[in-house]
Amino acid sequence: MSTGSLVIPFSAAPTDNESLLDDIWLTLEQASIPVMNESVYLKDITSMWNMVMTGASATNYVSQTCPVSVLNGVITIRLGVYVFPCSQDMQYTMTISNGEFGPMVQKDVSREFDLLFPQSDSVALDFVPNDDITFEWETDAYNEFGEMISRPEITLENNVVKMSASCFCVLRCKCTTLADYYPVFIYVVKAVDAEPTEEDLTRVATCKENCEALYGVGGSINANRYLPCIEACNKTKNANAAPDRTGYSISNLQSTVQATWMGSDGKLDDESLSLTIPECVKKLLEMCDDGTMKSPLYGIDDGSDKITTVYYSTCTGNILDVRDEYPDANKHLRKKRVSK
């Protein structure tokens, strides 16, 4: 396999390309966090062990690598979003459903990846690379009948890598690209007071009444519509109102970033990105203010010889399922739905 670098001829400067003028676009990408997918770290366990050994409490330990801080009951999650516009002078507007943006900075982002041509003559990248882009052939080029062909010429037009002939091949691509980076801060207020406020109760009651009027009452409720209605309604509270305090003690787990711009056809275009909350943050949110972790199992004793276990969502309080267990008859585990 060849590993020789290729010099890429640029067929057109990004600013004078017609296709760019006709097609205005951008892509969004959440900034990677090294600890995004992990919830437990051996080094954190070691740190907690060391705290305990020195007499300190490790109950409220927060990993230093976790992008979160806690102050006065407010959890601040620090994330970031990259915007890759089709041109540097592209005008767009950023909004976020939960949280706020910090000041935008432009960053050169490095990229290195395999570029697969699956019997095609062009592959569109989701960003416009800088002119430092290089390609290395990782395979030879083949036609659709499995025959090796001479390697086609590679060109780049804005974000589209083109081959002079359709083929199968794999290129290793290295480049940088200029991105707009937006720091994101999401503020989460956890429940401190378990008692609902008057406003909370009014809102919940009003939502219930409105949604029942729309989607039925009791056994005739259309659950598929009723529950989303309740959830949507509860989210429409006054932005200046006190944060959720009861039953919804863990909130703002979802946040969506949206970019809006004027398309070449004069219509508004948009692109959205649902932010991923790192696992370590989720674990922190699941912790109550007294530092304890609540089990998702909530037992109900009705005086009979069975044990009823209610499974409920730790985030919404919604019942997920109810199962009856009979301790006298081992291995007799029955699933029973709640009767209407």
Next chain:
Amino acid sequence: MSAESLIAEFGVEPGTGDRIPVVLIMLEQGALDNYVGYMTKKALVAYIHNLVFGFNDAIDVNCGLSLGGTFDTTINAYPYYPDLNYKLLASYGTLGEPEIEEIERTELVQILLNNDAEVKYPIHEIISAEWSGDAYDAEMGIISPQPDITLGEEFKTVRSSIPCYGLVQVKYTTIVHRYPLEITPRLNTDYNKYTSVVFAVYDGGLVWLQTEAPPGAEETEGDCFSGDTVDFGPDDDDKKPPTGEDADMVIRIDYCTGRELERYLT
């Protein structure tokens, strides 16, 4: 201008004319073990045990990578003909010599008022094909005797002698060529260190497969022993909460106090 007559020659260039590329092989990456790339609770307890008692015992965590961060995996090639002349190549990594094996599989396939049903792997030989339950015609009448099941024209299909609805349990053999693939992490890069595309070329076509590295390998090169990349496996706890889709009552419970706030039927 020359007075010589011109002779035009018409030929068929590769990739043009009536030729149609054909798929004659199936590629698949060997499955990782359940807990590869994850810390099991057993290993976590062992780690805490070490901390408490000052031991330095090795922790049994399988990051899916060997010393130096090398990722060893298997590429399973299933040629549609046992004697298919093909070549397996990788865009990155080293492929070893294949081990050839004939394996037996049993699958339940559904026939939906047509003749053919597809199994997962190319069939080398059908050992048995039995109806699981009755076969039904378009009017949902039971067909008796049940239709015959034979090998279809395609490499992965079984054929019912008449169109019908029904389930057929097919026991068949398939030929697999198991290629070891060794991928060492690319140097001097923080991105996509383990990516590779494996492809089979043969007369008449080309089939490719993008390989997948173990969970967390791209971020850490499998250094999960030091404690940077630990997570519980997806199946580490057999008490999985239900999804709630079929719940018919909703009770809102304060998360931190466990107090019931409201309940309603769905």
